[in-house]
Amino acid sequence: MSDNTTPLGPAHEMQVDPFKGLKGMMAGIMLMEAITVLLVLAVVGVVDDGAHATVFNMTYVAVLGVAMVVASFMQFRPWADKMNIGLQVFAALGVIVHPTMLFVAVLFILAWWYTYHLRANVKSRMDKGLLPAQHYYVAEDRD
Template sequence: MTTPEDPRDPREARAERAEATEYGPLGPGRTPEKDPLAGLRGVMAGTLIMQAISVLLGLTVLARVDGGAHATPGAMGFVTALGVAMVAMAFLQKRPWALRGNLALQVLALLTFFAHWSLGLVGVLFALVWAYILHLRKNLLERMRRGLLTTQHT
């Protein structure tokens, strides 16, 4: 089933969507002087550090559980590299590709199920944290677009 193409100019369609935007009582406001996403980037960096600590502590789980049966060189190397990558990514949050990198690390964190189920469980818990961070980011961007931030009107 195909849909007919919109014969309108894409700029006109964007203008109609912009007109349909429901702004706050004070209007769209202006660009905030302070970057509202800076605080969220700090939360993402802190979350990555906490996750890196949890992942790197998982090395002791691999070494101790079942007499070290899970401490294969591949598993230990993967978990170590993942923890170090998370620490490095925590310092790169201002980069435009940082969010994609963070989410890629979360996919890799879920793959730690292959090393040990407890590490995979940590990956699932932090994946839920990252889902909430993405929800907060979406909400903040929507509020900025509608002009609902206090800093847009001072």
């Protein structure tokens, strides 16, 4: 990539990984989703005088929420994208528990879609040599 000429001049390999910050953002989204899913437990238990608070429903929501908490710490794994998509499918299937789960799932599916859109945009710009970090060097020793 060092001989690649772009509108900003010749590009080089970056010293900083732009996807590292994105993975942190993805971990934050997953943790916020886990908290929101676990708050659905209160909704299921209170709405309609607890008519939806069956053992299956409460267990489904609790296991999904705990799985999302665990998943938020695994965003740096190579299979994290498949895990994220799978958890979104299970969140959307939560409509069998209560319609509130579908509402939460749709909100976070949109958040995940936008995150993956941003990642594709960064990757596209990186492949074209258009990221600012590809055009400056960070000094190794700063004393």
